[in-house]
Amino acid sequence: MNSMNTKIIADTGVWIEFFGSPESSIAARLKQLLMERRVVMVGMVLAELLRGIKNPKEAKTVKEALGRLPYLEVTKEMWEKAGDLSASLRKRGKTIPLSDLVIATAALSADHEVFTVDPHFNDIEGIRLHALS
Numbered sequence: 001m002n003s004m005n006t007k008i009i010a011d012t013g014v015w016i017e018f019f020g021s022p023e024s025s026i027a028a029r030l031k032q033l034l035m036e037r038r039v040v041m042v043g044m045v046l047a048e049l050l051r052g053i054k055n056p057k058e059a060k061t062v063k064e065a066l067g068r069l070p071y072l073e074v075t076k077e078m079w080e081k082a083g084d085l086s087a088s089l090r091k092r093g094k095t096i097p098l099s100d101l102v103i104a105t106a107a108l109s110a111d112h113e114v115f116t117v118d119p120h121f122n123d124i125e126g127i128r129l130h131a132l133s
Contacts, residue, residue: 004036004038005038006038006112006113006128007038007039007040007070007110007112007113008033008038008039008040008112008113008114008115008130009039009040009041009042009045009072009103009106009107009112009113009114009115010030010033010039010045010115010116011045011100011103011114011115011116011117011118011121012045012048012049012099013116013117013118014026014030014115014116014117015030015045015049016049016052017030017117018030018031019062025132026117026132029115029132030115033115033130039069039070040069040070040071040072040110040112041066041069041070041071041072042071042072042074042102042103042106043071043073043074044074044099044102044103044106045103046066048099049062049066050062050063072106072110072112074102074105074106075109077109078102078105078106078109079102079105081105081108081109082098082101082102082104082105085101085104085105085124086098086101089101089123089124094120094123096120096123096124097120100118100120100121101124104121104124104127107127107128108124108126108127111128112128113128113129113130114127114128114129114130115129115130116129116130
């Protein structure tokens with residue numbers, strides 16, 4: 001697949017950086033990916049972002065902005081894969097938050113990359129991480 005066509009799920013930490021530190025290199029890269037129409041939203045990231053919002057006006061702005069992105073629904077099969085992935089990682093002594101396992105499973109299922117600042121995504125076999133540069 002051409003790297004310019006690869007779709008990317010931006011993890012919650014990347015969005016927090018985007019909204020909180022718009023001049024950062026991470027925010028600049030996400031802005032570029034948004035302009036290239038390569039970013040896909042998943043419900044887990046949307047929910048994590050909305051739980052940190054402090055007022056209704058900000059919530060409305062975020063919902064409108066993120067609502068324009070293509071949306072990847074997490075299916076029952078993906079939930080099952082996330083549970084299986086969690087179990088296999090735990091057997092190897094690795095514990096990763098369920099939210100990140102769901103994001104990773106969605107990315108793996110759709111052959112998308114994950115743009116993240118969380119190092120534990122490195123423990124997930126087969127995941128393609130989006131490089132900052």
